[in-house]
Amino acid sequence: MSQPSYDRYPLAVTNSLSRKKEIFKAINPPLVGMYLCGPTVYGDPHLGHARSAVNFDVIFRYLTFLEYKVRYVRNITDVGHLEDEVAGTGEDKVSKKARLEKLEPMEIVQLYTYRYRDALRLLNVLPPSVEPTATGHILEQIEVIQSILEHGYAYESDGSVYFDLEKYAQQKDYGQLSGKVLDDLISGSRQTEGLDEKRSPHDFALWKKASPEHIMRWNSPWGEGFPGWHLECTAMSTKYLGETFDIHGGGLDLQFPHHEAEIAQCHAAFHKQPANYWIHHNLITIDGQKMSKSQGNFITLEQLFTGEHPLLVQAYSPMTVRFFILQAHYRSPVDFSNEALQAAEKGLVRLTNALATLEKLDHQPAEADEVLNREINQLCEQCYLHMSDDFNTARLIAVLFEIGSKINGLYNQQITLSSLDSDTFQRMHNTFQGFIGEVLGLNAEKSDDSQQQKEGLIQLLIDIRNKARADKDFATSDQIRDQLKSLGVQLKDEKSGGTTYSFTN
């Protein structure tokens, strides 16, 4: 009967293909297919992985919030990602790590896949609908290669298969995503040796012949080998989302060459574009420099959560990190600093305190204040409008702080609670809770048994302290409050005479 939310709040997304904001139209609503390039699992998850996962988690959550039915595919790269893609001479990243640590490649894959998932769970990132691996889709990748060969955009050379970029660029529109022209690439490329197999240095491998010592190898029509890095995403997105799907995402650093190659492969194999909307999030910098493996300045998530890193003055909770990431728009660069993390930590406390206060409001409508009701309703409306404007979490959070101030005012009785009508109060309640919890995913951890025990103990101390206060034994009451504070529990004496508490770490 009622129209779905996505019709009421049309979504604008910045499409990297056109470099413009476009109105999002799903191919087959309410279904939405979304693919995100996940990690290559050969090392510990770091801040950059967190940003990618959190940014797209919120996109996934908001689409779902708007009543789309989203199939969200986020892959795990466990083969084919070489150290030097262009020369094709680099070692496979997973293989190299396995060799260095004297482990089987699949042990490396298993170890870092679990670490990645564990870190994301702490960050309250929802699991994707499908999390496929490259090694689990060798057959599909071979099929894509065969299709590209049949269409004449690839060639076999000594047991390897390469994408014929020059031919493709002559006949199709290459470089639409990155704005790069093949001629520039060729003229700007460095001299490389041992490229006899390739017709052009920028032809990329679809299938690589395995050298005798190479461990990760599979049978194929071209002999034993392994798939090229760009290919897996084409094969897996096609399998689970179709030849053309709605949204393809990834980090800005993947735009070229990875995503450009995906577009070329898809056109060459299926004569279709893979995705209607390409969404790229910006990267995290540290002291203004890109965080990267090669610079050695990256901070792993474990280090961030424990504080054990030379650059960190303290530990930061996963929710603080999540909030820090979401305070900036996904297309803006984010520079890491302790000051910024600390500010985020405090801001998050303010927001979650307001959320707790909301639950304490006992609303009994009386005479309505129209100005106030209109104001609250407008704030609620803005939450949708900002998120529907290219997932602007920064503006959403600003509005949530404003609603939080209203909630505090209502609780302090500086604003008359009864002057809100029932609909407005309900809407404020659902919007505030929904956007903080369901959309931004900033909800506090669920309480378990030990949590309940802890809360019982705190309540006991509060009772003892309040008795001391009633007896004007402030030495005792202050001692309880000070010691609880040093344990990370902040007591607050309310005007009404009761005492509440919150956790400060």
Add this chain to the structure above:
RNA sequence: GGUAGCGUGGCCGAGUGGCUAGGCAGAGGUCUGCAAAACCUCUUACAGCGGUUCGAAUCCGCUCGCUACCUCCA
């Protein structure tokens, strides 16, 4: 060199041709046994120089500074 982008108040970070977010930090106040939290008030910015305009931080040009991609990276 080619391509893309950025420069906002003490800090972080939105946004936009006129209504000039938000958070953190700082100052003062209300409340409180004292605190904490909350609330109120204050500090008012858009690199520089030109141009378009009734009006620009927002559009255009130039200058300076910074970053990313063009090699692997989220």
